Amino acid sequence: MKKYLVALLGCIAALFCFTQKNSNSSSYFNDTIETTQPSTSSSATLEKEITQTKLKAPNNYHSCQQLIASEKETHWNWAREQEWDQWLDKGYSIDDITLAIDHFLNSNFAANWRAKMLKKNSQLNQQNQSLTEQVKALVPDLPSFVLIGRSIPQSQIENIATLSQADALALIKETKLTIDDVDWLLKQDSLSQQLLLQAIENIDDTDALIGFGIQENETLHLIDTAAYYGRDQIVTTLLEKNSVLSDDAYLGTTMEYALDRLDDYFHMNIPLEDDLIVRQVKIIKALHGLNSTANFSIQSDQKAVGFFPRHGYSFDAQQMTNLQQMYGLTLTEIRPKTALTFDPNSALLTELNTNFAQLHANSATPEAIADCQSLVHKIDSQWQPHNLSYFSDKLIKEGKEVTASNLNHIDPALTDCFNYQQRQPLPRRQSGNHSLDNTIYGLAAQNKINEAIKMVEYAQLEEAVNREFFYQLLGYNPEYFTELQLSQLRQETFNYDALYRMAHTRTISLISEGLDIDKLDYTGKSWLDIAIMEHDLPLLNYLVNQHISYPYRESGRDPLYLLLDTNHYKFNPEHLLEYLSLLMVLEPKVYPQHQRLMSLIRLKFPESYTQITNQFPTLIAKEDIPLPPAVCLNF
Numbered sequence: 001m002k003k004y005l006v007a008l009l010g011c012i013a014a015l016f017c018f019t020q021k022n023s024n025s026s027s028y029f030n031d032t033i034e035t036t037q038p039s040t041s042s043s044a045t046l047e048k049e050i051t052q053t054k055l056k057a058p059n060n061y062h063s064c065q066q067l068i069a070s071e072k073e074t075h076w077n078w079a080r081e082q083e084w085d086q087w088l089d090k091g092y093s094i095d096d097i098t099l100a101i102d103h104f105l106n107s108n109f110a111a112n113w114r115a116k117m118l119k120k121n122s123q124l125n126q127q128n129q130s131l132t133e134q135v136k137a138l139v140p141d142l143p144s145f146v147l148i149g150r151s152i153p154q155s156q157i158e159n160i161a162t163l164s165q166a167d168a169l170a171l172i173k174e175t176k177l178t179i180d181d182v183d184w185l186l187k188q189d190s191l192s193q194q195l196l197l198q199a200i201e202n203i204d205d206t207d208a209l210i211g212f213g214i215q216e217n218e219t220l221h222l223i224d225t226a227a228y229y230g231r232d233q234i235v236t237t238l239l240e241k242n243s244v245l246s247d248d249a250y251l252g253t254t255m256e257y258a259l260d261r262l263d264d265y266f267h268m269n270i271p272l273e274d275d276l277i278v279r280q281v282k283i284i285k286a287l288h289g290l291n292s293t294a295n296f297s298i299q300s301d302q303k304a305v306g307f308f309p310r311h312g313y314s315f316d317a318q319q320m321t322n323l324q325q326m327y328g329l330t331l332t333e334i335r336p337k338t339a340l341t342f343d344p345n346s347a348l349l350t351e352l353n354t355n356f357a358q359l360h361a362n363s364a365t366p367e368a369i370a371d372c373q374s375l376v377h378k379i380d381s382q383w384q385p386h387n388l389s390y391f392s393d394k395l396i397k398e399g400k401e402v403t404a405s406n407l408n409h410i411d412p413a414l415t416d417c418f419n420y421q422q423r424q425p426l427p428r429r430q431s432g433n434h435s436l437d438n439t440i441y442g443l444a445a446q447n448k449i450n451e452a453i454k455m456v457e458y459a460q461l462e463e464a465v466n467r468e469f470f471y472q473l474l475g476y477n478p479e480y481f482t483e484l485q486l487s488q489l490r491q492e493t494f495n496y497d498a499l500y501r502m503a504h505t506r507t508i509s510l511i512s513e514g515l516d517i518d519k520l521d522y523t524g525k526s527w528l529d530i531a532i533m534e535h536d537l538p539l540l541n542y543l544v545n546q547h548i549s550y551p552y553r554e555s556g557r558d559p560l561y562l563l564l565d566t567n568h569y570k571f572n573p574e575h576l577l578e579y580l581s582l583l584m585v586l587e588p589k590v591y592p593q594h595q596r597l598m599s600l601i602r603l604k605f606p607e608s609y610t611q612i613t614n615q616f617p618t619l620i621a622k623e624d625i626p627l628p629p630a631v632c633l634n635f
Helices: 002-021 043-049 061-080 094-104 107-118 123-138 165-174 179-186 193-201 222-228 232-240 254-267 275-289 317-327 347-359 366-380 388-397 404-410 412-422 434-445 449-459 463-476 478-485 496-512 527-533 537-545 559-564 573-586 592-604 606-615
Strands: 303-308 311-316
Touching (some): 061 366, 165 193, 222 275, 254 303, 254 311, 311 317, 388 404, 527 559, 537 573, 559 592, 592 606
């Protein structure tokens, strides 16, 4: 222990000295529901005490979107700063607080906090607490972000996978293992179940809680780990010892861990008769025999879907039928667990909302947020576009072939989606020679690009590897475009997306080195498309001033379509006119698909629509122009 503390204190001292020179970092941060709730003042009385004026709900779509996003971020930041443990001292239960964290943040944060609370009295937690107290006695000013804890696993067994079976068994027998050491051992795929059974025998209490520790382990019991990692013999042994099954109302149950792994195997396309699935089904059936429960959002003959924090499982009708016929496993017979029930009007949420309102008196009222959500929903409900899959099925039902041309007649976005799925990317791959890579990129980092180019040429690499080096070296200095094109790394066709990612803020410098701005890349993209999709106004301005040719395509979206597409994640109506003023200099033709997009802008952003059409009357959408029928979300 003394040696451990000396080594630990040495590390802490070095870390502490380092942090003193830099700004201090901030610290990281199943009981009954039947509990007496603390008395709270009525929210109406407290609202009167808030004297500052609240923000009212905007009356337009864009402002409401901004307000909703802003309030969500404000709530998130406020919730992240909460000391959730303090609410236990005020009489609220772990369940109450778990649901509150889930509501204001998400299930990952809630599960993390809940597991930490439930495991406060675990052996590992007590050991870590004792170590922390000893270290703090020696280093009173220990920074709060420094976490003190016993390493898992203990050093004696961390290399056990490298030993022979006989040596590993001998080591297990002579080592005093903790529940957390055995939990770690169960996760090592290369260790035999015979070895793990011996480790289980070395544990006095196999029902003890697995510690939370520095690893922040949310699994409650050994049997959960065994069930998830397909250790059927371990599960059988633990059940023979009458081990407790996890049945937490929020964290994963033993059955849920077992189902999650079975779902993983199906996603990995493991054959149904494979030993992995045989063992997993054996575990599930054994747990089912003891009425182990699982959460299901859907549990029918057609589908079984469930989830718990950080995990989920889903089985379709065919998988369920196969499991029943081959193994006699009927997923619909698994008992659903009793989960926590969220109450938006609970005492804790009422108090938290009141606290938030007092701290953020200038924020929008809940009524204003609700009004905005209603307005956004009302407008969104008027536009219900469909995707490529929907229209492909529609064409097939109509006896038509699913082609780029037929899809383009519906909407150019569908053509781009279709082409994206059909297109083969330009092959690029790394050399696999780390020494070569390090030398070449080391030269590039010193701006010795010509030397790096010569080294690549000398290596006589495949075209796909040369292409990777071409883009990577260009990223170090776009001004070497000409040298690269004169070398054996020369590219006949380009990927403009890749070029832009590598050059980014220096794209204009790259183009000025001799890149033909009118030439399209291998996908048919123009630099205008890149400038608009990346919302790069300086690049767009440069291209227009260089008199770039406007790309007219037989199918697919043109730059004007891309600019007017409100579905793009970077779309901002406030900047639309500025971009349009540049693009319209090129006098693009206005087609029905553009007018449909303008019809949607008129619905969502009427003020922007008026400004645009006042300046560019050709973009006026007639009243009977329909909204865009389709979206393409992946391109």
